[in-house]
Amino acid sequence: xxxxxxxxxxxxxxxxxxxxxRAVAAAVLLPLVVMPATxxxxxxxxxxxxxARAVTLYRYAVTGPWADELSRTLQAVPPERDAGTADGPxxxxxxxxxxxxEASLRRGEIELFLEAAGPATDTGPHARRVRIHFPADRDVSxxxxxxxxxxxxxxxxxxxxxxxxxxxxxxxxxxxxxVESRDVATPADRGxxxxxxxxxxxxxxxxxxxxxxxxxxxxxxxxxxxxLETLLTTxxxxxxxxxxxxxAILAVALVTMLLQVGSLLAWLSLGLIRLxxxxxxxxxxxxxPALLLLFLPLAALVAAGLxxxxxxxxxxxxxxxxxxxxxxxxxVPALASFLPGVxxxxxxxxxxxxxxxxxxxxxxxxxxxxAMIALVALVTSAAAAGATRLSTAALSEEESLLGGSTAPPPxxxxxxxxxxxxxxxxxxxxxxxxxxxxxxxxxxQLLFNELVVFLGMTLAMARRYRLPLREFLALRAVPPPVxxxxxxxxxxxxxxxxxxxxLANLFLPVSSGMLKELAEALRPRGVPxxxxxxxxxxxxxxxxxxxxxxxxxxGLRRRLRPAALALFVGGVFGFFHxxxxxxxxxxxxxxxxxxxxxxxxxxxxGMLLHAxxxxxxxxxxxxxxxxxxxxxxxxxxxxxxxxxxFWIVYRCRTPYPGLRPWRR
Amino acid sequence: MISPVEVVxxxxxxxxxxxxxxxxxxxxxxxxxxxxxFGLLGANGAGxxxxxxxxxTVLRPTAGSVRVLGHDAVAEPTEVRRNLGFHSxxxxxxxxxxxxxxxxxxxxxxxxxxKGVKARVDALVERFGIGSYQDVRVERLSSGxxxxxxxxxxxxxxxxxxxxxEPTVGLDVLNALEMVEIVxxxxxxxxxxxYSTHIxxxxxxxxxxxxxxxxxxxxACDTLExxxxxxxxHYLEDxxxxxxxxxx
Numbered sequence: 001x002x003x004x005x006x007x008x009x010x011x012x013x014x015x016x017x018x019x020x021x022r023a024v025a026a027a028v029l030l031p032l033v034v035m036p037a038t039x040x041x042x043x044x045x046x047x048x049x050x051x052a053r054a055v056t057l058y059r060y061a062v063t064g065p066w067a068d069e070l071s072r073t074l075q076a077v078p079p080e081r082d083a084g085t086a087d088g089p090x091x092x093x094x095x096x097x098x099x100x101x102e103a104s105l106r107r108g109e110i111e112l113f114l115e116a117a118g119p120a121t122d123t124g125p126h127a128r129r130v131r132i133h134f135p136a137d138r139d140v141s142x143x144x145x146x147x148x149x150x151x152x153x154x155x156x157x158x159x160x161x162x163x164x165x166x167x168x169x170x171x172x173x174x175x176x177x178x179v180e181s182r183d184v185a186t187p188a189d190r191g192x193x194x195x196x197x198x199x200x201x202x203x204x205x206x207x208x209x210x211x212x213x214x215x216x217x218x219x220x221x222x223x224x225x226x227x228l229e230t231l232l233t234t235x236x237x238x239x240x241x242x243x244x245x246x247x248a249i250l251a252v253a254l255v256t257m258l259l260q261v262g263s264l265l266a267w268l269s270l271g272l273i274r275l276x277x278x279x280x281x282x283x284x285x286x287x288x289p290a291l292l293l294l295f296l297p298l299a300a301l302v303a304a305g306l307x308x309x310x311x312x313x314x315x316x317x318x319x320x321x322x323x324x325x326x327x328x329x330x331x332v333p334a335l336a337s338f339l340p341g342v343x344x345x346x347x348x349x350x351x352x353x354x355x356x357x358x359x360x361x362x363x364x365x366x367x368x369x370x371a372m373i374a375l376v377a378l379v380t381s382a383a384a385a386g387a388t389r390l391s392t393a394a395l396s397e398e399e400s401l402l403g404g405s406t407a408p409p410p411x412x413x414x415x416x417x418x419x420x421x422x423x424x425x426x427x428x429x430x431x432x433x434x435x436x437x438x439x440x441x442x443x444x445q446l447l448f449n450e451l452v453v454f455l456g457m458t459l460a461m462a463r464r465y466r467l468p469l470r471e472f473l474a475l476r477a478v479p480p481p482v483x484x485x486x487x488x489x490x491x492x493x494x495x496x497x498x499x500x501x502x503l504a505n506l507f508l509p510v511s512s513g514m515l516k517e518l519a520e521a522l523r524p525r526g527v528p529x530x531x532x533x534x535x536x537x538x539x540x541x542x543x544x545x546x547x548x549x550x551x552x553x554x555g556l557r558r559r560l561r562p563a564a565l566a567l568f569v570g571g572v573f574g575f576f577h578x579x580x581x582x583x584x585x586x587x588x589x590x591x592x593x594x595x596x597x598x599x600x601x602x603x604x605x606g607m608l609l610h611a612x613x614x615x616x617x618x619x620x621x622x623x624x625x626x627x628x629x630x631x632x633x634x635x636x637x638x639x640x641x642x643x644x645x646f647w648i649v650y651r652c653r654t655p656y657p658g659l660r661p662w663r664r
Numbered sequence: 665m666i667s668p669v670e671v672v673x674x675x676x677x678x679x680x681x682x683x684x685x686x687x688x689x690x691x692x693x694x695x696x697x698x699x700x701x702f703g704l705l706g707a708n709g710a711g712x713x714x715x716x717x718x719x720x721t722v723l724r725p726t727a728g729s730v731r732v733l734g735h736d737a738v739a740e741p742t743e744v745r746r747n748l749g750f751h752s753x754x755x756x757x758x759x760x761x762x763x764x765x766x767x768x769x770x771x772x773x774x775x776x777x778x779k780g781v782k783a784r785v786d787a788l789v790e791r792f793g794i795g796s797y798q799d800v801r802v803e804r805l806s807s808g809x810x811x812x813x814x815x816x817x818x819x820x821x822x823x824x825x826x827x828x829x830e831p832t833v834g835l836d837v838l839n840a841l842e843m844v845e846i847v848x849x850x851x852x853x854x855x856x857x858x859y860s861t862h863i864x865x866x867x868x869x870x871x872x873x874x875x876x877x878x879x880x881x882x883x884a885c886d887t888l889e890x891x892x893x894x895x896x897x898h899y900l901e902d903x904x905x906x907x908x909x910x911x912x
Contacts, residue, residue, distance in 0.1 A: 008772040012761075019760040019801075226756035233720045233750035235821070236773040237742055396724075 009244030023213035058144030061098035064116030188282035196364025210256025215306030220319035249303035297380035304387035311394035421555025454543035473550035486605035489645035490612030492638035499635035504584035541611035669696035673728035690880035703871030749818035752829030759803035774821025
């Protein structure tokens with residue numbers, strides 16, 4: 001590699017990057033304003049929510065044989081002693097009359113009700129019980145229940161003290177065994193632990209947003225403008241061109257990241273963004289070199305990954321198609337630091353990005369395992385070198401090199417839809433993300449996701465681009481054996497997916513607590529089973545199949561070869577399910593469903609498999625079936641059964657029309 | 665003496681999604697002599713651009729060989745490109761660079777001695793009359809100005825071999841005429857030029873020898889006089905039609 005040539009090309013690339021007004025605006029100016037403004041908005045919104053919660057009235061009703069006594073007990077508790085939750089001093093429990101508390105709760109007239117169970121007169125220990133009824137999927141009800149529980153405990157303590165006093169024992173019951181807790185962590189320790197978990201994802205996000213525009217421009221943009229061919233006919237070698245472009249993206253990524261960090265610090269110093277009280281970040285002499293050792297290879301990997309995407313596609317527009325998966329594919333492993341019980345000295349050290357995330361967490365917590373830090377840097381650098389090599393190869397690929405269309409983009413019909421399908425799905429993802437923060441009940445979330453986002457937007461796409469609905473949604477009849485095979489594939493499918501999850505767990509372990517929490521969230525109390533079946537099994541099967549195997553598959557069918565199509569659609573399906581540790585099994589199911597659609601040209605068998613899978617998963621969770629802890633032979637047998645089912649489908653195949661050939 | 669360009673059995677096969685396997689170039693042979701303008705004459709889709717792209721090492725031949733000043737295009741692509749300046753309708757300029765920056769960049773990466781780059785840029789700016797807009801970004805120039813910058817860019821590293829692929833496509837009459845004059849000047853300076861076109865009058869005016877390329881095959885290759893003698897036709901258009909109709 002000739003240094004003089006690389007230097008000339010690098011100066012040229014940087015000059016172009018600086019002169020690209022749109023890229024500069026997107027990479028620097030917008031984030032300088034948008035990021036702090038977002039944080040400011042979040043702060044104001046949180047403060048508003050806190051203020052609102054501070055004056056919340058938790059309405060409750062009391063029922064049961066000794067309701068009056070319970071009601072009096074609860075009302076006798078001094079307000080300052082019932083603060084069982086994090087809300088403010090103005091929050092109060094307020095009893096309201098209700099003849100049918102269950103109905104009042106359903107109608108939202110009360111947040112909870114207390115059932116005074118047992119005999120009307122106290123006949124001895126354990127004869128009476130108080131049951132608190134509340135829907136756990138409503139924040140206010142959850143808070144109210146916690147407050148009621150705390151108030152009752154306070155009342156029992158007061159009663160115990162009074163009883164002891166009657167017997168001549170003057171004991172402050174709550175002082176009998178005073179418990180004090182002392183946090184031995186310093187503010188710096190706490191700050192380090194919190195910052196360490198977030199830092200990699202934040203840095204990665206800043207680098208990706210900063211460098212994406214430049215990366216897309218340096219190869220995909222050049223192909224489109226015809227300047228790449230000009231460059232390739234010069235004496236510069238492919239490797240020199242790639243090195244210069246890689247360095248340029250790297251420089252842009254680092255500079256924009258530093259600018260944004262500087263901007264955040266400036267906003268902090270101006271007081272527009274506030275850190276939690278007592279928050280401090282520990283920086284020792286070893287922290288800076290350790291972070292540099294971890295983040296520089298990460299920046300090189302980000303630059304190489306973006307360059308690879310830009311090099312593999314024919315045009316700027318096509319490059320944008322891959323941006324969302326690149327962002328998500330990068331950010332998801334960057335959250336590995338949130339996984340409890342994942343030490344740096346484990347297989348995670350070999351997983352690019354995830355390894356940096358865990359290593360940074362350790363460094364910020366003041367633990368410097370230099371050997372592992374060096375290994376992480378080495379693995380990340382190797383991944384960056386591999387991606388750069390692939391980019392060099394991509395520059396020699398004639399098919400992608402000489403592509404690029406100069407025809408004006410269509411505005412209507414299938415071609416227009418194909419060029420915008422990923423933008424639609426990016427918007428859908430953003431909408432889901434926003435809704436997950438705003439909608440508080442599981443039922444509300446599911447209904448919004450399925451009916452508004454998946455079904456509504458799919459139909460909106462069909463209407464906007466005037467697409468033939470039957471063809472667009474692949475609503476085609478299939479031979480009965482295919483439906484039978486889809487039905488038979490349900491049980492082995494879910495078992496194999498769990499096996500895949502177990503395999504993925506070797507690299508990115510998930511705590512059982514986290515899984516239990518998710519399972520709990522998916523079966524809220526108070527929702528009848530038939531409703532859960534409709535919400536979790538039927539509705540997603542219909543709406544998500546229409547969106548993913550209908551709209552997305554239709555939009556991408558001519559862009560990707562079938563194998564890549566199955567992986568891509570399956571991967572996007574996985575990313576739409578948010579929970580990081582569910583990504584692999586969900587993506588696996590997505591790939592299976594896409595293959596089914598490709599082989600049958602229809603989404604109907606997929607709907608059947610999808611509904612069956614979800615229903616079985618719900619049933620397994622309800623009955624605590626250990627699908628992720630089966631013997632290996634069960635997974636192997638299930639895989640065999642699954643292959644057999646797909647073989648039946650293959651034998652009766654009616655392939656999806658208009659696909660690209662499977663091979664070149 | 666080494667020929668500037670030697671092409672032997674050159675073949676290029678593409679896979680096209682709509683048409684299947686396409687043989688764009690089918691085993692062609694030709695040789696360019698030093699200091700001549702060698703014309704590649706053919707209709708659209710004849711295989712001219714594919715041939716020239718293989719010559720410039722942008723595409724890899726499926727079979728056969730290309731040698732430029734003794735360097736093999738597959739084994740020594742960098743050496744081949746160092747000796748060659750490639751100009752076509754599809755080799756665009758960077759819109760965000762000025763003409764001066766463009767010429768300087770291509771002189772540097774083309775391997776022109778670093779110390780002489782400034783003088784070389786000055787000379788080319790002077791030669792093509794670019795001086796008045798040398799610091800204006802290319803995106804703001806007219807197509808005629810861009811054409812001059814593009815040729816200057818092609819010559820920046822002073823290559824002995826120049827390849828012009830349909831250089832007058834999209835130009836108005838005056839600019840096209842200017843391009844033809846530039847090529848004539850280059851020949852006068854002793855440069856070897858490969859000039860591809862489908863415009864008969866340009867080929868007649870410019871080329872010392874002409875190869876008629878049709879459907880990936882060279883049907884005839886000779887001087888204009890030689891082609892006239894072989895076919896009995898006077899005008900190049902008639903000569904071209906004579907050969908192409910012969911293939912059917």
